[in-house]
Amino acid sequence: MNTKKQAEQILRDGHVKPTSIRLEVLSYLLGTDQHPCVDQIYLDLKERIPTLSKASIYNSLHLLVEEHIIQKITIEDEKTRYDADHSTHSHFFCKGCGQVMDIEGLDPNDFKSPLLKEFEVDQIQIYYAGYCPACKVQKEDKTDE
Amino acid sequence: MNTKKQAEQILRDGHVKPTSIRLEVLSYLLGTDQHPCVDQIYLDLKERIPTLSKASIYNSLHLLVEEHIIQKITIEDEKTRYDADHSTHSHFFCKGCGQVMDIEGLDPNDFKSPLLKEFEVDQIQIYYAGYCPACKVQKEDKTDE
DNA sequence: TTATAAATTTGTAATCATTACAAACGAGGT
DNA sequence: ACCTCGTTTGTAATGATTACAAATTTATAA
Ligand SMILES: [Mn+2]
Ligand SMILES: [Mn+2]
Ligand SMILES: [Zn+2]
Ligand SMILES: [Zn+2]
Numbered sequence: 001m002n003t004k005k006q007a008e009q010i011l012r013d014g015h016v017k018p019t020s021i022r023l024e025v026l027s028y029l030l031g032t033d034q035h036p037c038v039d040q041i042y043l044d045l046k047e048r049i050p051t052l053s054k055a056s057i058y059n060s061l062h063l064l065v066e067e068h069i070i071q072k073i074t075i076e077d078e079k080t081r082y083d084a085d086h087s088t089h090s091h092f093f094c095k096g097c098g099q100v101m102d103i104e105g106l107d108p109n110d111f112k113s114p115l116l117k118e119f120e121v122d123q124i125q126i127y128y129a130g131y132c133p134a135c136k137v138q139k140e141d142k143t144d145e
Numbered sequence: 146m147n148t149k150k151q152a153e154q155i156l157r158d159g160h161v162k163p164t165s166i167r168l169e170v171l172s173y174l175l176g177t178d179q180h181p182c183v184d185q186i187y188l189d190l191k192e193r194i195p196t197l198s199k200a201s202i203y204n205s206l207h208l209l210v211e212e213h214i215i216q217k218i219t220i221e222d223e224k225t226r227y228d229a230d231h232s233t234h235s236h237f238f239c240k241g242c243g244q245v246m247d248i249e250g251l252d253p254n255d256f257k258s259p260l261l262k263e264f265e266v267d268q269i270q271i272y273y274a275g276y277c278p279a280c281k282v283q284k285e286d287k288t289d290e
Numbered sequence: 291t292t293a294t295a296a297a298t299t300t301g302t303a304a305t306c307a308t309t310a311c312a313a314a315c316g317a318g319g320t
Numbered sequence: 321a322c323c324t325c326g327t328t329t330g331t332a333a334t335g336a337t338t339a340c341a342a343a344t345t346t347a348t349a350a
Pocket of ligand 4: 277
């Protein structure tokens with residue numbers, strides 16, 4: 001487990017004081033590919049840190065997003081997800097299992113239309129929605145029987 | 146104003162009973178390029194229909210989304226926007242004026258990565274965030290003085 | 291037409307994620 | 321040890337969405 005070390009380095013580089021909660025939150029995000037929501041982060045960290053408050057999770061996440069250390073992902077409208085990978089990359093949301101996964105291998109910057117010449121584009125979000133391979137076969141099986 | 150006729154046709158084609166509220170909501174969406182949220186739709190329609198309930202707006206929107214007649218757009222995480230254009234197209238969200246506008250001229254379907262071969266992709270959402278031409282110059286002016 | 295059933299619309303209460311904010315805490319510095 | 325300031329916590333407020341039962345409208349049958 002050296003996501004802690006990694007987190008500390010990232011915070012220092014970003015001139016953000018590496019407080020205990022910030023380290024916990026960032027290190028948690030670095031250690032997962034699940035794009036968790038606030039509640040997920042809170043529940044998992046709370047097991048090791050019983051005094052933890054959900055407000056602290058919000059505090060840290062807001063700061064980290066502000067400092068461009070992590071990114072916010074808005075897919076389902078009920079809850080916001082967070083990603084330690086702040087680079088521009090695409091996601092797939094599975095309506096079956098609810099997972100959000102990275103789709104590598106395509107560069108969203110290629111989507112910059114010439115129509116955006118007059119715009120200042122700070123961020124590109126791309127996501128696909130549908131069924132992941134596992135959930136897809138499940139659905140087909142159900143239709144069969 | 147023949148968005149009403151248009152709405153009626155679309156509902157019939159989709160085998161959705163064209164009730165008065167559904168016609169109002171769909172016709173409102175057809176008549177705007179603003180990608181309005183529930184409250185915007187509600188407030189504007191309420192002026193002409195004083196008995197209107199917000200629950201009815203939710204009812205109609207949910208049904209229309211379900212029937213693939215309109216689409217839900219999730220950009221800002223506080224509120225959901227709706228679009229009578231259910232085709233796959235891109236949007237730009239301006240952090241200055243808060244507007245969401247269509248970006249034509251690129252087909253998101255071109256971007257189906259080979260990595261998605263095993264997936265069932267029902268929907269592609271792409272949006273850019275930043276500053277629209279108008280807000281961009283305003284920002285630059287402020288920096289100058 | 292009148293009665294009856296079904297669907298729609300309304301009003302309101304409940305839910306749930308997020309925000310606001312004041313009190314408690316804790317790491318440095320004196 | 322004491323003070324200060326930023327951090328963390330607990331809790332209340334907000335605001336969008338959902339749930340749901342009552343009222344109203346529309347469709348169907350007698
Ligand atoms: Mn990701
Ligand atoms: Mn649009
Ligand atoms: Zn799945
Ligand atoms: Zn703008």
